[in-house]
Amino acid sequence: MKKFMLKSFVAAALMFISVLTGMELANNGIHKMKGYNDPNFxxxxxxxxxxxxxxxxxxxxxxxxxxxxxxxxxxxxxxxxxxxxxxxxxxxxxxxxxxxxxxxxxxx
Structure with a gap:
């Protein structure tokens, strides 16, 4: 039971970190898609x-x-x-x- 709970917690933490990383990559991709740094963005x-x-x-x-x-x-x-x-x-x-x-x- 302890192993299952530990594995579940690790999997949930990994998914949470993956979502945060994906959001950051998407934000950077949006800025790169413009092709230049626009101060009016x-x-x-x-x-x-x-x-x-x-x-x-x-x-x-x-x-x-x-x-x-x-x-x-x-x-x-x-x-x-x-x-x-x-x-x-x-x-x-x-x-x-x-x-x-x-x-x-x-x-x-």
């Missing part, structure tokens, strides 16, 4: 936060808090109906009522 996501406002860049597109607020307003105006959300609310109300009735019957 950007990350996929970057966030810059000021006093009350924040600016995010996602895949080269600028996103600000004003954009998010406008989208939120638009969704609220549309009164989007989410079937699963309403079903979840009904199920939770039903479970609450059922548990309350069960507790009342037990305490009587």
């Amino acid at each position: 950007q990350n996929a996501v970057s966030i810059h936060e000021n006093d009350k406002d924040f600016q995010a860049t996602f895949l080269g597109k600028n996103i600000s808090s004003h954009d998010l607020e406008a989208k939120k307003k638009k969704l609220e105006e549309m009164n989007a109906f989410n079937f699963f959300s309403s079903m979840g609310k009904k199920m939770s109300e039903g479970m609450t009522n059922a548990s309350e009735k069960l507790i009342q019957k037990i305490t009587e």
